[in-house]
Amino acid sequence: MANPDDPLVRFIEVQKSYDGEILVVKNLNLDIARGEFLTMLGPSGSGKTTCLMMLAGFEPATHGEITLDGTSINNLAPHKRGIGMVFQNYALFPHMTVAENLAFPLEVRKMGKSDIEAKVKRALDMVQLGDFGHRRPAQLSGGQQQRVAVARALVFDPELVLMDEPLGALDKQLREQMQYEIKHIHESLGVTVVYVTHDQSEALTMSNRVAVFNDGVIQQLAPPDELYEKPNNAFVAQFIGENNKLMGKVTAMNGKNCTVEVDGGGPVQAFNVKAGAVGEAASLSLRPERVEINPPDGKYPNVFNGKVEELIYLGDHIRSRVNVCGHDDFIVKVPNATGHPQLSKGSDVRVGWTVEDCRALDVYEGP
Amino acid sequence: MSDQVTAAAYAGPVLAADGTLLKDRLNKTMRRRKLIAAGLVLPLGAFVFITFMFPIILMLYRSVDNPVVHDNMPQTVAALEYWDGQGIPGEEAFAAMVADLVQARKSKEIGRVATRLNFEMSGVRSVLTGTARKAKNMKAPFKDALIAANDLWGERELWVTIKRMAKPFTASQYLAAVDMRFDIDNNMVMQDEDRQIYVTIFGRTLWISLLVSVMCLLLGYPVAYLLATLPLKYSNLLMIMVLLPFWTSLLVRTTSWIVLLQTNGVINDLMVWTGIISEEGRIQMIYNQMGTVIAMTHILLPFMVLPLYSVMKTIPPSYMRAALSLGANPVTSFVRVYAPQTVPGIGAGSLLVFILSIGYYITPALVGGRTGQMISNFIAFHMQKSLNWGLAAALGGILLVGVLFLYWAYSKIVGVDNMKLG
Numbered sequence A: 001m002a003n004p005d006d007p008l009v010r011f012i013e014v015q016k017s018y019d020g021e022i023l024v025v026k027n028l029n030l031d032i033a034r035g036e037f038l039t040m041l042g043p044s045g046s047g048k049t050t051c052l053m054m055l056a057g058f059e060p061a062t063h064g065e066i067t068l069d070g071t072s073i074n075n076l077a078p079h080k081r082g083i084g085m086v087f088q089n090y091a092l093f094p095h096m097t098v099a100e101n102l103a104f105p106l107e108v109r110k111m112g113k114s115d116i117e118a119k120v121k122r123a124l125d126m127v128q129l130g131d132f133g134h135r136r137p138a139q140l141s142g143g144q145q146q147r148v149a150v151a152r153a154l155v156f157d158p159e160l161v162l163m164d165e166p167l168g169a170l171d172k173q174l175r176e177q178m179q180y181e182i183k184h185i186h187e188s189l190g191v192t193v194v195y196v197t198h199d200q201s202e203a204l205t206m207s208n209r210v211a212v213f214n215d216g217v218i219q220q221l222a223p224p225d226e227l228y229e230k231p232n233n234a235f236v237a238q239f240i241g242e243n244n245k246l247m248g249k250v251t252a253m254n255g256k257n258c259t260v261e262v263d264g265g266g267p268v269q270a271f272n273v274k275a276g277a278v279g280e281a282a283s284l285s286l287r288p289e290r291v292e293i294n295p296p297d298g299k300y301p302n303v304f305n306g307k308v309e310e311l312i313y314l315g316d317h318i319r320s321r322v323n324v325c326g327h328d329d330f331i332v333k334v335p336n337a338t339g340h341p342q343l344s345k346g347s348d349v350r351v352g353w354t355v356e357d358c359r360a361l362d363v364y365e366g367p
Numbered sequence B: 001m002s003d004q005v006t007a008a009a010y011a012g013p014v015l016a017a018d019g020t021l022l023k024d025r026l027n028k029t030m031r032r033r034k035l036i037a038a039g040l041v042l043p044l045g046a047f048v049f050i051t052f053m054f055p056i057i058l059m060l061y062r063s064v065d066n067p068v069v070h071d072n073m074p075q076t077v078a079a080l081e082y083w084d085g086q087g088i089p090g091e092e093a094f095a096a097m098v099a100d101l102v103q104a105r106k107s108k109e110i111g112r113v114a115t116r117l118n119f120e121m122s123g124v125r126s127v128l129t130g131t132a133r134k135a136k137n138m139k140a141p142f143k144d145a146l147i148a149a150n151d152l153w154g155e156r157e158l159w160v161t162i163k164r165m166a167k168p169f170t171a172s173q174y175l176a177a178v179d180m181r182f183d184i185d186n187n188m189v190m191q192d193e194d195r196q197i198y199v200t201i202f203g204r205t206l207w208i209s210l211l212v213s214v215m216c217l218l219l220g221y222p223v224a225y226l227l228a229t230l231p232l233k234y235s236n237l238l239m240i241m242v243l244l245p246f247w248t249s250l251l252v253r254t255t256s257w258i259v260l261l262q263t264n265g266v267i268n269d270l271m272v273w274t275g276i277i278s279e280e281g282r283i284q285m286i287y288n289q290m291g292t293v294i295a296m297t298h299i300l301l302p303f304m305v306l307p308l309y310s311v312m313k314t315i316p317p318s319y320m321r322a323a324l325s326l327g328a329n330p331v332t333s334f335v336r337v338y339a340p341q342t343v344p345g346i347g348a349g350s351l352l353v354f355i356l357s358i359g360y361y362i363t364p365a366l367v368g369g370r371t372g373q374m375i376s377n378f379i380a381f382h383m384q385k386s387l388n389w390g391l392a393a394a395l396g397g398i399l400l401v402g403v404l405f406l407y408w409a410y411s412k413i414v415g416v417d418n419m420k421l422g
Ligand SMILES: Nc1ncnc2c1ncn2[C@@H]1O[C@H](COP(=O)(O)OP(=O)(O)OP(=O)(O)O)[C@@H](O)[C@H]1O
Pocket: A018, A019, A024, A042, A043, A044, A045, A046, A047, A048, A049, A050, A051, A198
């Protein structure tokens, strides 16, 4: 048994190609700690499922090494890895009852009958399906099937559980409830979970850390709050949460900050994260809730004139689309607090923000 | 509901825009649709009835129909009606027989009557036709005259047989089809040992069909699995190879088996050449049961592969993966998770192949020799050679009942809804 502080799973310079021409996963390095809830988040086709399949043993890595508990599993057959897995379509065996489905991994481990019964019962109780053991999967609702799939992946006490978009087929309300339940199970069992989704709110609410995938590369690996507040590059800034993007050119560097001349606007003071050298193009990222409408004079270094194009009343806040620096898709969230500025469509306003909230990043052109 | 009724009653019947009753209009439009729908299925329905249902009904009727004696010997039939079957009948029966023989000879039906009776009691044909020639000149007492013409007329068995055949419907063809007959006291007994054939042939037909089904399953299952799991590029090619036999004539395929399997055929030559067998030890692989099984397996294989394939195609690969991830080795995963889900395909394919095999004719006829003949070959024999159509119909009827029974058993055990043919 390796040191408990060592990572449970390591991807070391892993590459994967299906056809020998295109790398679907490019040089992946990733450590997953024991007990961690790690989510792989990314757009469709970014290689999340491929990573999971390599970990589960259903796809061989083209290059590099994957270790589990300190030993390489590159050449270990899937059924010897002892990794629980929840599939997107649940993959419950239709010809077995729920209890038989749960007993299956225990039977193939040659466990005693009474042990099996006790464990199956405990697993069913864990997902609140105690009375459903005798039913066939087809006689369960989508959410119930999903719970059975989770229980089956956990019933044989694996150290690591993989879930590939397990909630993709559920409606919004059920999905949120299941997110909570899965999170709860994770915490009470202390099992390590690698979770795949392309739903960012799911990733943010459930995970300890999120790995944002794009084009076979991890763009950023960070806890949810950091991911949202401190995106490392333009892709992450755009992919996570709502984001105002201003394109421009770097005109000056001063320490941690820089000045960017926004196309069709003026110079903006920004926090330099990943902008290039002076003279190169950069994008500025600014969260809509960090912009203030009509701020007091001198409060912010960045103040611009704009014109309200559209207002949408959303209860707790008012979403306003403002034309700033020639960008007419600039969003400002005005909190519906006491004494908030009264806006009307077409009125002229001033908008302002701090240097720290405005992050200068690289230029991401999109796929 | 009652609200609506009262409302309608107050408002009077609902009228359509042109003032006619809405209900009538609705019926009119619906009737048009129904007529069109009926018109679309009518040609097929008529075709199926005329070419399928009608011949089957006719065949079943013919297997019990027994008009020859009843129609052509009316006086004898009447005279024997109250005969108790003991001893030999009285003079009036003999008189009626002579009159009928004269009449039948005149109307040239005597041959048919003689043939029919000969099926029941061999040797009767010549007695009947011979006596009929002399009947015209016979004088009373006819009993003596007939017995003088041939001793058989004094035998009780002949009269019992005639009385039995006098009924317009008979079960005797079905008895014959299961190697039974009526004895002299009208009891059902087994045929004499040396005349029992059909039970053996039915048994052999079932055995060969079972063998062919099992062979098809063993050979077809892996192919279907490959078809369902290979990448499209390869599976398309494989599919063409599976379907290729359908594009070649049955006769060509069967004869090519003759070329391959006969004692001087390719396979024997090859085995002699490589020294596996000696020149004298050439193996008889055709013109026997083995030839029938091999050729039929080849011909019926697609009927097994296609239903299996259509079922396997719907099984997502994630089931196998789930089983593996739960710790089952590949063999266990296959046996406990994949195979059970292919049962509907196995059932459909096996049933299809089995039912097709049971009625197979051309292949056993060509390569079956003596030991590879199946029941259809005997049906054909009675249709074409012995012209005992009644027996052929009875054999066919038993075959039909057998198939229906199989289908019923299958639907009880597996469920017809579970059957997938494509
Ligand atoms: N079996 C395969 N053979 C060839 N290419 C494949 C195969 N599976 C996936 N790919 C390709 O690899 C890339 C990554 O696929 P992957 O399934 O890992 O994406 P993903 O991130 O899981 O996307 P999604 O969110 O849509 O599930 C895609 O471009 C896909 O076309």
